[in-house]
Amino acid sequence: MKVALTGNPNSGKTTLFNTITGKIEHVGNWPGVTVEKKEGKIKKELNRSGEDIVAVDLPGAYSMSPYTSEESVTSEFILTENPDVIINIVDSTNLARSMFLTTQLLELGIPVVVALNKSDMNDKKETKIDVDRLSEKLNCPVVKTVATKSSGNGLEQLISEAAKLGSSKHKQQGPRILGASKPQNKDEFEAADKRRYDFVNKVKNEVEIRKISSEMQTRQDAVDRIVANKWLGIPIFVAVIWLVFSISQAWLGPWLADAFVGLIDAFYGLVEGLLGGSANPFLSSLLLDGIIGGVGAVVGFLPLIMVLFFCLALLEDCGYMARVAMVMDRFFKKIGLSGKSIIPMIISTGCAIPGIMATRTIKDERQRRTTAMLSPFMPCGAKLPIIALFAGLFFGDKGWVGASMYLLAIVVIIFSGLIIKKITKDDSSSSYFIMELPEYRWPSIKRATISMLSRAKAFIIKAGTIILVCNAIVHILQTFNWQLQAVAENAADTSILASIASPVAIILAPLGFGLWQFAASAVTGFIAKENVVGTLAVTFAVTNFIDVEEYALVGGAGEVSVTFGITAVAALSYLVFNLFTPPCFAAIGAMNAEMESPKWLWGGIAFQFGMGYTLAFIVYQVGTLVTTGSLGTGFMGGLIAVSIMVSIVVYLMYKKPSEVVVKNLSEAV
Amino acid sequence: MMSLSKGKINVTYTVGDINTNDVGMKDFLFTLGCYPGETVTIISKLASNYVVNIKDARYSIDEQLAKAILV
Numbered sequence: 001m002k003v004a005l006t007g008n009p010n011s012g013k014t015t016l017f018n019t020i021t022g023k024i025e026h027v028g029n030w031p032g033v034t035v036e037k038k039e040g041k042i043k044k045e046l047n048r049s050g051e052d053i054v055a056v057d058l059p060g061a062y063s064m065s066p067y068t069s070e071e072s073v074t075s076e077f078i079l080t081e082n083p084d085v086i087i088n089i090v091d092s093t094n095l096a097r098s099m100f101l102t103t104q105l106l107e108l109g110i111p112v113v114v115a116l117n118k119s120d121m122n123d124k125k126e127t128k129i130d131v132d133r134l135s136e137k138l139n140c141p142v143v144k145t146v147a148t149k150s151s152g153n154g155l156e157q158l159i160s161e162a163a164k165l166g167s168s169k170h171k172q173q174g175p176r177i178l179g180a181s182k183p184q185n186k187d188e189f190e191a192a193d194k195r196r197y198d199f200v201n202k203v204k205n206e207v208e209i210r211k212i213s214s215e216m217q218t219r220q221d222a223v224d225r226i227v228a229n230k231w232l233g234i235p236i237f238v239a240v241i242w243l244v245f246s247i248s249q250a251w252l253g254p255w256l257a258d259a260f261v262g263l264i265d266a267f268y269g270l271v272e273g274l275l276g277g278s279a280n281p282f283l284s285s286l287l288l289d290g291i292i293g294g295v296g297a298v299v300g301f302l303p304l305i306m307v308l309f310f311c312l313a314l315l316e317d318c319g320y321m322a323r324v325a326m327v328m329d330r331f332f333k334k335i336g337l338s339g340k341s342i343i344p345m346i347i348s349t350g351c352a353i354p355g356i357m358a359t360r361t362i363k364d365e366r367q368r369r370t371t372a373m374l375s376p377f378m379p380c381g382a383k384l385p386i387i388a389l390f391a392g393l394f395f396g397d398k399g400w401v402g403a404s405m406y407l408l409a410i411v412v413i414i415f416s417g418l419i420i421k422k423i424t425k426d427d428s429s430s431s432y433f434i435m436e437l438p439e440y441r442w443p444s445i446k447r448a449t450i451s452m453l454s455r456a457k458a459f460i461i462k463a464g465t466i467i468l469v470c471n472a473i474v475h476i477l478q479t480f481n482w483q484l485q486a487v488a489e490n491a492a493d494t495s496i497l498a499s500i501a502s503p504v505a506i507i508l509a510p511l512g513f514g515l516w517q518f519a520a521s522a523v524t525g526f527i528a529k530e531n532v533v534g535t536l537a538v539t540f541a542v543t544n545f546i547d548v549e550e551y552a553l554v555g556g557a558g559e560v561s562v563t564f565g566i567t568a569v570a571a572l573s574y575l576v577f578n579l580f581t582p583p584c585f586a587a588i589g590a591m592n593a594e595m596e597s598p599k600w601l602w603g604g605i606a607f608q609f610g611m612g613y614t615l616a617f618i619v620y621q622v623g624t625l626v627t628t629g630s631l632g633t634g635f636m637g638g639l640i641a642v643s644i645m646v647s648i649v650v651y652l653m654y655k656k657p658s659e660v661v662v663k664n665l666s667e668a669v
Numbered sequence: 670m671m672s673l674s675k676g677k678i679n680v681t682y683t684v685g686d687i688n689t690n691d692v693g694m695k696d697f698l699f700t701l702g703c704y705p706g707e708t709v710t711i712i713s714k715l716a717s718n719y720v721v722n723i724k725d726a727r728y729s730i731d732e733q734l735a736k737a738i739l740v
Contacts, residue, residue, distance in 0.1 A: 062697075062700040062701060063700040065696075065700070093725060094724060094725040094726050095725070096702060096724040096725050097701060097702050097723075097724040097725065097726060100700065100702070190699075193699065194704075197702065197704075197707075214722055214724075214725040214726075215679075215681055215710040215712075215722050217679070217712065220727075221712050221713060221720070221727075224713060224715065224720060225713055225715065228715045228716065228718070228720075228729075229715065229716070230715065230716040233715075233716060322729070323729075325729070326715065326716075326718050326720075326729040327716065329716075329717070329718060329729075329731055330716055330717040330718070330731075333731075339731075363693070432689075432691065432694050432730070432731060432733055432734040432737070433718070433729070433730065433731035433733075433734065434694075434697075434698075434728055434729070434730045434731075434734055435728065435729050436726055436727070436728050437720065437726075437727040437728060437729055
């Protein structure tokens with residue numbers, strides 16, 4: 001049996017889906033979190049029907065009308081896949097709007113069960129809904145639910161009603177709104193929809209008693225006036241973000257990471273002891289330095305990433321995201337984006353893939369594509385290890401480098417937005433901003449913990465598969481030369497890896513890190529950004545990157561810097577290069593899906609590469625000039641490459657749009 | 670008729686017309702319950718945006734959209 005979950009955006013569909021299936025899909029307190037349908041089997045404890053029931057969570061929709069272009073995933077699924085039952089999740093604090101969709105669902109002939117969700121919020125506001133009366137008016141079962149609660153939430157009753165209807169083959173009768181004939185054209189649909197709203201208003205007045213009218217000012221509105229205040233909005237946003245990153249990267253995260261690294265070291269020692277001296281040296285080196293060392297260097301940063309995801313989940317859960325969108329709208333309009341663009345960017349600080357997918361709530365195509373292109377510039381969780389590594393090894397003061405990278409990301413996004421606005425000849429006058437403001441609520445520690453753990457699980461799986469394999473391959477490639485002989489101790493440059501990566505290293509020379517090890521790391525970084533640190537660990541045979549203090553005890557952090565053989569300025573340039581080049585392949589795939597245009601995709605990737613290269617070039621050459629008084633290596637070659645890239649961008653910015661050219665031509669004729 | 674952008678806080682207005690060429694936006698506002706004959710209340714004016722109450726929900730709209738809603 002198949003049950004479709006439908007309802008308005010932010011009515012709690014995914015929360016309900018997670019509770020009834022036990023899955024951990026991404027939830028957040030703003031409209032439009034779910035962009036793709038998700039399937040899951042309903043838990044046995046809730047489903048007493050004996051038959052397997054598959055629940056399908058659909059993106060939110062306000063209407064099923066064929067003339068509203070958006071929200072097509074929902075109507076397409078309902079109309080083509082014929083679910084046995086529809087569970088319509090209705091935000092019980094907003095019957096007046098939610099039931100519009102309900103009336104449309106009731107006309108499809110598929111049995112409908114209404115879940116009056118968020119009913120705890122109604123209790124708080126002392127709004128009463130006569131459930132029996134509503135059920136009678138709509139001619140379908142109505143169940144009060146609180147999907148955020150784990151028990152006493154009405155979900156068992158909801159599932160049993162759904163199962164009953166699903167097996168009865170009962171044909172749903174809708175309320176008589178449309179009359180005898182179905183509407184044929186847009187005017188008739190509009191007239192029918194007006195009648196629909198009249199019906200909804202009538203039902204609402206009969207079943208709902210509100211103690212507090214919704215037009216009254218509430219405490220929530222008072223909070224909005226502070227949080228989204230013209231002057232306070234930005235400082236509050238900066239403070240919130242600063243807090244999130246300080247906790248994850250300067251306070252709690254590193255503290256946990258230090259403890260965690262001890263465990264990895266102990267494990268390394270344990271395996272080393274077990275292998276003893278008798279094991280094949282190639283295999284033991286592959287296992288210790290290639291696999292445990294490489295993967296360990298990456299996994300060591302897991303606590304930082306977990307704390308970051310925990311904080312982001314709290315932020316997404318409380319309702320603040322929609323307010324940030326409102327605060328940022330006036331600034332983002334100036335760079336050709338929408339206020340909503342800030343949400344993908346904040347999510348991208350965790351991972352760019354869900355971040356890019358979140359751009360789907362932006363209606364304007366140009367704004368959506370530009371946001372998908374610029375969001376990966378926010379340093380994601382997988383790039384955290386790179387930042388933490390270089391900040392720790394070369395700059396001692398972690399806080400300063402980390403913070404400046406986020407700041408630089410924002411500057412890069414603003415600058416890029418302006419360039420793209422100019423290239424696409426956008427006048428930005430035709431797009432409106434509208435966003436529902438969900439009610440604030442206390443973020444759930446439990447949900448944040450679940451989100452963090454699911455993230456950690458995904459990270460560990462990735463470390464145990466892709467990253468492990470990459471590190472093993474890198475280790476093998478650098479151990480052997482083309483004759484498949486093990487390379488000599490002092491001839492690492494003759495390895496297969498060195499000869500493959502060296503041509504790439506030539507291109508990177510003007511950026512200050514023209515060593516094959518760095519080139520190999522940048523390339524494996526496209527598979528997964530965690531690989532950058534892993535590959536560096538393997539190629540330089542350094543196993544513990546995090547415990548810089550430990551290094552200080554052993555031989556000073558300088559020792560690692562010496563091992564790397566580059567200056568601090570070049571290290572900063574390498575950091576900048578890795579942060580601002582195109583994201584990993586998976587994120588590029590997400591860009592492809594959201595942009596729906598090869599021209600935008602390739603243009604975007606080229607732009608990202610150009611941005612990373614140019615920034616790294618500037619950082620290295622200017623930095624070297626300032627610190628040593630002379631230019632860095634490969635200045636002329638780099639300057640030529642950068643000049644070509646900049647000229648292309650400038651040409652595109654000032655090129656006349658083709659229509660204008662055509663017009664001018666025709667006038668000339 | 671005047672545009673909603675000139676409206677006062679805490680006053681409930683009845684929508685007269687939606688003045689825009691953007692048919693998609695007009696339809697979208699309709700599905701939210703913002704169409705001629707329905708009411709809209711301005712809750713706050715924040716920065717360059719307006720917080721309005723339509724049906725029983727709060728929305729943030731920009732000044733441009735507030736100008737398009739005639740009351």
